[in-house]
Amino acid sequence: MKAVMERDTIKTLTTHYIDGAFIESHGREVMEIIRPTDGEVIGRVTLADEEDTQRAIAAAKRAFATYSRSTKEERAAILRRLHEAASARIDDLTAAMVEEYGGVVKFAGLIVQSGINAFLAAEKALQEIPWTRSWGKTTVTLEPVGVAGLITAWNANALFICLKLASAVAAGCTVVIKPSELSSLQTRVMVEALHEARLPKGLLNVVIGRGNVVGAELVRNPEVAKISFTGSVAVGEQVMRDGAATMKRVTLELGGKSPTILLDDAALDQAIPSALVMAFMNSGQACAAGTRLLVPKSRLGEVKRAIVDAMRDITVGDPADPNIAVGPMVSQKQYERVESFIRKGIEEGAEVLVGGEGHPKGLEAGYFVKPTVFVNVTNNMTIAQEEIFGPVLSVIAYSSEDEAIRIANDSKYGLHAAVLGTDLERARRVASQLQAGRVVINNMTDDPGAPWGGFKYSGVGREYGRYGIEAFVETRAILES
Numbered sequence: 001m002k003a004v005m006e007r008d009t010i011k012t013l014t015t016h017y018i019d020g021a022f023i024e025s026h027g028r029e030v031m032e033i034i035r036p037t038d039g040e041v042i043g044r045v046t047l048a049d050e051e052d053t054q055r056a057i058a059a060a061k062r063a064f065a066t067y068s069r070s071t072k073e074e075r076a077a078i079l080r081r082l083h084e085a086a087s088a089r090i091d092d093l094t095a096a097m098v099e100e101y102g103g104v105v106k107f108a109g110l111i112v113q114s115g116i117n118a119f120l121a122a123e124k125a126l127q128e129i130p131w132t133r134s135w136g137k138t139t140v141t142l143e144p145v146g147v148a149g150l151i152t153a154w155n156a157n158a159l160f161i162c163l164k165l166a167s168a169v170a171a172g173c174t175v176v177i178k179p180s181e182l183s184s185l186q187t188r189v190m191v192e193a194l195h196e197a198r199l200p201k202g203l204l205n206v207v208i209g210r211g212n213v214v215g216a217e218l219v220r221n222p223e224v225a226k227i228s229f230t231g232s233v234a235v236g237e238q239v240m241r242d243g244a245a246t247m248k249r250v251t252l253e254l255g256g257k258s259p260t261i262l263l264d265d266a267a268l269d270q271a272i273p274s275a276l277v278m279a280f281m282n283s284g285q286a287c288a289a290g291t292r293l294l295v296p297k298s299r300l301g302e303v304k305r306a307i308v309d310a311m312r313d314i315t316v317g318d319p320a321d322p323n324i325a326v327g328p329m330v331s332q333k334q335y336e337r338v339e340s341f342i343r344k345g346i347e348e349g350a351e352v353l354v355g356g357e358g359h360p361k362g363l364e365a366g367y368f369v370k371p372t373v374f375v376n377v378t379n380n381m382t383i384a385q386e387e388i389f390g391p392v393l394s395v396i397a398y399s400s401e402d403e404a405i406r407i408a409n410d411s412k413y414g415l416h417a418a419v420l421g422t423d424l425e426r427a428r429r430v431a432s433q434l435q436a437g438r439v440v441i442n443n444m445t446d447d448p449g450a451p452w453g454g455f456k457y458s459g460v461g462r463e464y465g466r467y468g469i470e471a472f473v474e475t476r477a478i479l480e481s
């Protein structure tokens, strides 16, 4: 019976999207896709090898010869078609993210929508960018950099694909996308959707495979001019190092250990739920997750009580249930990683306020962990310094505003930060001293025109809006005598 069910439900993917068509994989390795809610096999994917990748690069190179000369209006029309094509499959894209990744449905829907919005945001930015500037006998134009390799992480695959593709297309680049292999089923839905946008052949190519095979080929291949990468610091370093051999332009969107500074005038009934949403969004598997909550010593007692109360809303369970806030971790490996950090926190002397080690009761089959809050954390502890990429929040006490700023900046990361308080002027003053690519005041919020990216180990370069498009261009100056 089980075998029959398996046959009925297992999805099998054997093709890559190259030169406008789904082409059988040359690579022969088959990888199983495991559903994180119960550990069952739900898909089998034939992974690409170097030859598949080279074919995709060749197709993108052929397409670049024409597409790089497209007009602003032609690119804008393509972005609108991409938006329309992706919008038509929003429910399927969300469902695939819930099943394959275990993303909670409420948040998965937002991620998919924000990816789809990226096409229109890029169209708007495309209209605003000064593509040509002239003075005297000098003319400066922005030119597409060339074939771009776009490499994504598994925690918001649909968003990364749309965002990077939108910026590249607006700039006049053609692309080869290497999605996370853990996002193969979601990627397939996305590519089927984007195929309907009737793009010029070879503009969009998607090759599913391992990082050290397909990703490495993109990074080393001299026909690829630019790599836009979202993932871990370790792989980001390798991309930068290996890309240097062919002078790759790189954008690196890496990890974070984002601070949320609760100022002493904060209204806890609003500030604590906000802080928890930022810590536990996307089940804590979010680069921007606010995983260090900095609290004034004078208010520590009431903050702890407010956290215990508000954690009742941070429910864990079936990600398809719209009332659930935290789903499973993406894989057994990620489950073990998060558990090992919870153990480490306890060993280093932090105190578990909520949660702790092991599966939540009744959720032993999948990769679920307990949403966990530690108190008595000092900023030098491993759980305050390392990116856990799971639902684990560290509460750190501070004595003065200056000390809060110092602790917030005492991190190798600098991607995102939040300031919570009622005096807006003061919140702004604190925000202006934080080493982070984005700082939100009083709640998690987004603006597709605002840059996204990190200081320090959180990466190199920016995405979104005109900043994202500018990452795919070179300037050319023509000077007449």
Ligand code: NAD
Pocket: 151, 152, 153, 154, 155, 156, 178, 179, 180, 181, 209, 210, 211, 212, 214, 215, 216, 219, 230, 231, 232, 233, 234, 235, 236, 238, 239, 252, 253, 254, 255, 256, 286, 287, 387, 389, 415, 453, 458, 459
């Ligand atoms: P990862 O670095 O393991 O993998 C990212 C991508 O790189 C995958 O597609 C992978 O196959 C590929 N890859 C692996 N080895 C490669 C190589 N040698 N050459 C080229 N590509 C290679 O990261 P992950 O586990 O998929 O994602 C989690 C990480 O991503 C976290 O650190 C998280 O903070 C970060 N992230 C950052 C942002 C951001 O916007 N800054 C957003 C989401 C996730």
